[in-house]
Amino acid sequence: ERAGGPPPHTQAGNATFNRAKLLNVGFKEAMREADWRCVYYHDVDLIPENDRNLYVCDASPKHASIAMDKFGYKLPYRGYFGGVSALTPDQYMKINGFPNNYWGWGGEDDDIATRIQLNGMLIVRPSVQVGRYKMIKHKHDKGNEENPKRFNMLAKTRRTWQHDGMNAR
Structure with missing residues (x-):
């Protein structure tokens, strides 16, 4: 930290949070350290209840947290991919990582x-x-209020995914 607090555009303090961008940065840094074959994206507030839920990647992207207590141990909707997920580096790069604009x-x-x-x-x-x-x-979390534009942004994913993600500058 610099004198007077954290530099602008960091994830400290009360600034608006960008989880997806941090995950992209974390992926990039992890790949510099080692040749990882599987990367887990894990919300820190989720605790696994079953040790048979193996933390390994599959041939397809994996959504590990299918049954959370906050949703009555049911999937909230068919396309839900939040909480705990795993992708191989090749899968992650094929989808251009997470979007940076949320x-x-x-x-x-x-x-x-x-x-x-x-x-x-x-x-x-x-x-x-x-x-x-x-x-x-x-x-x-303060600074992590609901994104009012998220539904409009999701409607455009088909057009934006190829340039909003790991390849963005």
Whole structure:
């Protein structure tokens, strides 16, 4: 940190949060460190309840948190890809990573699910009995308010995914 607080455009403080952009940065940095074969994107507030939910990648992108207590241990909707997911580096690059333009809460997980579909890949999931997670209760983060533009942005994913992601400058 510099004197007077964190530099502008960081994820510290009360500025609007961009989870997806941070995941892209984390992926890029992790790949510099080692030749990883599987990368997990894991919300820190989710605790796995079943140790048979193996943290390994599959031939298709994996959504591991299919049954969260906050959703009554059911998938909230068919295309849901939030919480805990895993992709190989090749799968991640094929979909151009996460979008960089989702500031605030919501939308980026649905965007990546659409990218997976647009690239002809299926989402694999464990059974509801295996993919169970407990969410640690916490206050809503300041600076992470709902993104009011998320539904409009999601409607444009088909047109934006190829230039909004890992290849963006």
